[in-house]
Amino acid sequence: xxYVHDTLTRLKKSSPAQSEFYQATEEVLECLRPLFQQNPRYxxxxxxxxxxxxxxxxxxxxxxxxxxGNVKVNxxxxxxFNSALGPxxxxxxxHPSVTSGTIKFLGFEQIFKNALTGLPIGGGKGGSDFxxxxxxxxxxxxxxxxxxxxxxxxxxxxxxxxxxxxxVGAREIGYLFGQYKRLTGRYEGVLTGKGLNWxxxxxxxxxxxYGAVYFAQNMLAARNEELNGKTCLVxxxxxxAIYTIEKLYELGAKPITCSDSSGTIHDANGIDLAxxxxxxxxxxxxxEAYLNEHPDAHYISVRDYPQNGNAVWRIKADAAxxxxxxxxxxxxxxxxxxxxxxxxxxxxxxxxxxxxxxxLFLAAKIAYGPGKAANAGGxxxxxxxxAQNSSMEQWSLEKVDKKLKEIMANIxxxxxxTAEEFGEPTNLVxxxxxxxxxxxxxxxxxxxxx
Ligand code: NDP
Numbered sequence: 375x376x377y378v379h380d381t382l383t384r385l386k387k388s389s390p391a392q393s394e395f396y397q398a399t400e401e402v403l404e405c406l407r408p409l410f411q412q413n414p415r416y417x418x419x420x421x422x423x424x425x426x427x428x429x430x431x432x433x434x435x436x437x438x439x440x441x442x443g444n445v446k447v448n449x450x451x452x453x454x455f456n457s458a459l460g461p462x463x464x465x466x467x468x469h470p471s472v473t474s475g476t477i478k479f480l481g482f483e484q485i486f487k488n489a490l491t492g493l494p495i496g497g498g499k500g501g502s503d504f505x506x507x508x509x510x511x512x513x514x515x516x517x518x519x520x521x522x523x524x525x526x527x528x529x530x531x532x533x534x535x536x537x538x539x540x541x542v543g544a545r546e547i548g549y550l551f552g553q554y555k556r557l558t559g560r561y562e563g564v565l566t567g568k569g570l571n572w573x574x575x576x577x578x579x580x581x582x583x584y585g586a587v588y589f590a591q592n593m594l595a596a597r598n599e600e601l602n603g604k605t606c607l608v609x610x611x612x613x614x615a616i617y618t619i620e621k622l623y624e625l626g627a628k629p630i631t632c633s634d635s636s637g638t639i640h641d642a643n644g645i646d647l648a649x650x651x652x653x654x655x656x657x658x659x660x661x662e663a664y665l666n667e668h669p670d671a672h673y674i675s676v677r678d679y680p681q682n683g684n685a686v687w688r689i690k691a692d693a694a695x696x697x698x699x700x701x702x703x704x705x706x707x708x709x710x711x712x713x714x715x716x717x718x719x720x721x722x723x724x725x726x727x728x729x730x731x732x733x734l735f736l737a738a739k740i741a742y743g744p745g746k747a748a749n750a751g752g753x754x755x756x757x758x759x760x761a762q763n764s765s766m767e768q769w770s771l772e773k774v775d776k777k778l779k780e781i782m783a784n785i786x787x788x789x790x791x792t793a794e795e796f797g798e799p800t801n802l803v804x805x806x807x808x809x810x811x812x813x814x815x816x817x818x819x820x821x822x823x824x
Contacts, residue, residue, distance in 0.1 A: 377410060378403045381422050392475030394700060398482050398725060399426050401732070405807035408796050419823075421815045428481060430454040432528050433474065436502060438520040441510050450521055452500035452528055452536070455481040458817035459489055461532055462498030463753060465539030468517075468546070470505040477501055479700070480539070483724055484753070486810030487746040490785045491754040498534055500525070506541045518549035525550075526557045529564055531763070537566040537756045540699065543613060544569060544579070563763030566756035575759035577774035578752075583617025583722060584775070585751015585782050586695060586743075587625065590720035592786035593741035593802070602626035604718075605691040607711075608645070609633045609684065610698035611654050611661055614722040614749065618695050619645055631686050633698060634661045638685045641671035683707045690714045697722035705730035712738050721745035732803060739800045747789050747806040754781045 382400055389395065403422060410416055434450040451474055454462045464484040467476070477499050485497030504517055529536060538547055547567045554564055568574035577584075587601070594600055604627045608615050611634045619629045628644045634654075639645065639661050649667050653659050665673050674685040687694065687707035694716050696703050700723065703711075708731035711719070719735060720743040721727065727735070735742040755778055762769055786802075793805030818824075 377417050377422070378407060381426065384423075385426055389475075389478070392473075392478060394479040394725070395475045395482065397701075397729060398479040401729065401803070402482070402486065402807045402811065405804045406811055408804075409808050409812070415819065416815050419815075419819050421818060424818065425456065425485070425811075425814065426482070428453045428455045428478065429457060431474070431478075432525075434524040436504070436517065436520045436524065438513075438516045440513055446517075448502050448504045448517070450500070450502045450524060451477045452525060452534070453477050453481040453498060454528075454534055455497040455499070456485045456814060456818075457496035458814050458821060460494035460496045461530075462534040463488055463495040463537070463756065464497055464499040465501075465537045465752075466542045466546075466550075467499070467501035467539040468504045468506050468541035469501070470503055472501045472503045476700075480724055483746050485814055486807060487750045488753055489810040489813040490747055490788060490806060491750050491757065491781055492784060493754060493757040493781075495753065495757050498536070499539075500536055501539065501542075504541075506546075511545075514546065515549045518546050519553040522550045522553035523557065526554050529554075531563045531760070535564060535566060535756070535760060537753070538613070540612065543567070544574075563760050566759040568759070573759075573763055575755060575762055575774060576769065576771040577778065578755045578759055579613065580617040580620065581755035581774075581778055582614045582749050582752030583619070583697070584621045585754070585778055586614070586618050586697070586720045586722040586748045587621035588751065588779055588782035589743045589748040589786055590693060590695070590718055590741070591625065592783055593720065593743055594718055596786075596790060597741060599718075599741075600625075601693070604628070604693050605630055607631045607686055607689055607691045607694040607716075609638075609686045609696050609702060609726070610723065611650060612698070614752075615695075615697035616647070616651060616654065618697050618722050619647055619650065622695075623647065627693070629695075630691065631689060632661065633684075633686050635676070636660050637662060637673055637675040638679075639664045639671055639673055640689055641668055643668075643670075680706070683710070687711050688714075691716060693718040693720070695720055695722055696726035698726065699723055700725045701728050703727040703731050705734065707731060708734040712740070717741060719743065720748045722749050724749065736801055736803060741800075742802060743786075744803045744806055746810065747785050747802060750785055751778050751782055754778065
């Protein structure tokens with residue numbers, strides 16, 4: 375279809391060197407072909423030309439002083455991608471690999487993810503190429519204060535509400551919130567993922583991981599299967615991975631791996647969750663230290679990973695939960711997973727599987743939940759935090775978790791129903807992209823040309 379092809383070609387020309395962003399846009403737009411054939415109004419209103427272009431991109435300098443008194447400079451970003459459904463909402467990522475293309479891909483994915491939650495939130499994303507590794511607590515605080523000194527003029531509880539992502543957890547949200555309050559003099563719900571005694575929501579920390587497991591539960595239930603008794607591979611060792619592992623145990627599954635940027639732990643007895651939390655949430659150290667307590671577990675350093683692949687996905691299991699970062703699961707990893715009998719994949723991370731890997735999962739017709747659907751529990755619970763802030767309430771953990779379960783079941787139903795409607799009942803990628811897009815596109819048409 376020339377409409378999709380021409381838009382993608384123009385995009386590559388007008389936004390050069392943003393490979394992750396093209397990967398994300400190509401996946402979504404390719405899925406939309408049958409929708410455009412059925413309904414010409416999206417073309418008539420130039421919706422895809424408009425939807426691939428952020429409403430606003432803010433780039434700024436962050437200057438801060440390290441413990442030795444040196445002046446350091448980083449790049450800061452906030453992409454306010456689409457506000458058709460509500461205020462921009464999406465996390466902040468602090469990682470040395472961050473570029474404007476990374477933030478654009480994440481912001482683009484966020485538009486459709488947020489639409490799938492059924493909640494009134496638009497799509498945005500932000501971050502910096504700042505590397506939190508090896509920084510002292512004071513350095514993290516000074517960096518966060520410098521970052522917010524610029525960002526505060528662009529955000530607000532009714533316009534743009536950032537949250538955490540890689541490298542931004544409760545500690546960073548605290549420092550960012552403190553600086554926002556100091557600069558504006560306002561105590562308001564401008565960030566989510568806040569501390570529990572100053573406006574945070576019970577269940578927010580756990581929500582992305584728990585949600586990815588609930589999504590897997592829904593996919594399996596549709597195939598008359600369950601997680602109970604299944605051996606699971608999990609990548610990552612951060613917020614999403616830890617609470618994926620926690621919920622897998624609660625549902626009777628056995629997670630046997632986790633990984634970080636230096637290597638993978640394979641513990642056939644099941645990952646020691648308390649130890650993992652201690653290493654990553656408290657000590658913030660490398661996973662290799664896991665072996666001090668469990669010498670019988672295996673540690674595979676990234677130096678020993680297979681060529682073009684990731685050691686996590688080469689271990690035999692029934693289900694897989696990629697929870698670290700984008701493109702961490704390649705075509706050869708996907709082949710290995712399928713050969714080893716994996717029948718369920720639920721993505722806690724954003725775009726963790728390469729395009730070629732996704733094609734293999736779809737061809738095999740396994741239960742495959744793409745990140746924009748499977749990890750939407752985090753942003754959904756962020757919106758529940760916003761609702762609590764604006765009504766000055768604090769809900770119980772049971773109430774938040776019940777809502778999260780309902781939201782994940784509803785997202786799965788929308789994806790499955792839409793996939794069925796377009797004649798590909800097992801293709802939840804198609805279902806997620808069309809269902810999310812339709813909501814945003816219809817709102818854009820109703821709101822006129824803006
Ligand atoms: P964290 O910073 O808490 O953890 C990230 C984990 O992934 C760490 O273990 C980190 O290793 C590892 N990692 C990061 N980058 C790389 C890399 N390039 N190569 C190998 N390992 C890497 O982040 P989150 O758990 O919050 O986020 C994980 C994923 O989930 C991301 O894709 C994020 O966008 C997505 N997500 C997060 C949500 C949330 O609510 N937090 C919501 C929805 C999606 P190390 O410990 O060595 O740094």
